[in-house]
Amino acid sequence: MAKDPAFLFYYQDFLVGTSFMSLEEVGAYIKLLCFQAAKGHLSKDNIIKKIPVPMWNNIKDKFLQDKEGNFYNDRLDKEIEKRKVHSEHQRQNAKMRWQCDGSRLAMPLENENENENVIKDKKDFITTLEEVTAYCKERKNNVDPNKWFDFYSAKGWMIGKNKMKDWKAAVRTWEQREPEQYKSGKTPAKIRVLSMRASKYEDTNIKQSLLSDGYSEAEIDNAMGRG
Numbered sequence: 001m002a003k004d005p006a007f008l009f010y011y012q013d014f015l016v017g018t019s020f021m022s023l024e025e026v027g028a029y030i031k032l033l034c035f036q037a038a039k040g041h042l043s044k045d046n047i048i049k050k051i052p053v054p055m056w057n058n059i060k061d062k063f064l065q066d067k068e069g070n071f072y073n074d075r076l077d078k079e080i081e082k083r084k085v086h087s088e089h090q091r092q093n094a095k096m097r098w099q100c101d102g103s104r105l106a107m108p109l110e111n112e113n114e115n116e117n118v119i120k121d122k123k124d125f126i127t128t129l130e131e132v133t134a135y136c137k138e139r140k141n142n143v144d145p146n147k148w149f150d151f152y153s154a155k156g157w158m159i160g161k162n163k164m165k166d167w168k169a170a171v172r173t174w175e176q177r178e179p180e181q182y183k184s185g186k187t188p189a190k191i192r193v194l195s196m197r198a199s200k201y202e203d204t205n206i207k208q209s210l211l212s213d214g215y216s217e218a219e220i221d222n223a224m225g226r227g
Helices: 011-017 023-039 044-050 053-062 074-101 114-124 129-139 145-154 167-176 189-198 203-212 217-223
Strands: none
Touching (some): 023 044, 023 053, 044 053, 053 203, 129 167, 189 203
8 A cells, every 4th residue: 555645734733732842843843743654753863864963852852752762753643543544444435335336435534533623622722823813803903813822822721720711801801901021022931931841841952942032041040930
C-alpha cells in the first residue's frame, strides 16, 4: 500500500499548543511533524540534521521516546493510526457496497470525526478566535482578538477563580479598560512563563526563548519569581 500523503490537522489545537513558541520554533515543529508522518519515529541524529540543536531543545517536550530511543509526537501517531484504521474500514465498506449495489461511496474521516470535534471544542474552548474576531469587528472596538484569545486560553478560560460564563461580556470589559501590559503588543512574561512551565519546559529554555523574543532579564526574572 502507498504511503499516506496526508494527516488531519486540527488548527485550533495547534494554535493553542504553539501560542507561546517563537515563529522559528513553530516552523521547526511543523517540519518534524511532517518528517514523522513521512518516515516514522525519528532518531536524535536525524532530528539535529534537520533543525539546529538549540531549537530542538526548545521543542523536544512535544515529543516522546519509544523503546528504541527514537522520538515521536504522540498526537500525530494516534491520528496516523486512526486514519489507517478508517481507510481500511472504508475500503471494506466500499467492497461490501460494491458487491451489493455497485456503489463505492465512502465517508471522509473529517466527517466521521465531526461530532467528536464539536464536543472536544466545546470542552476545551469557551469560544474560538474566529468568533472573537467577528464580534470585535461587529462592535468596532479596539480590542485585539488575538491578544484577548491568547490571554484567556492561557488562563484556562478563568476570570479570577471562576470559569468564564459569558465571553462576549469579557470582550466588552476589555473595551472599557484593556490591560496596559497588552497595549505594548507583547503577552506578559508571567503568562508566557506559566504556559511554558505547564508544557514542562525547563526554566533555562524558557529564559532563552523569552530573551530571543525581546523580553528583558528583569521582566523574565520577575515573572519566574526571582525578582
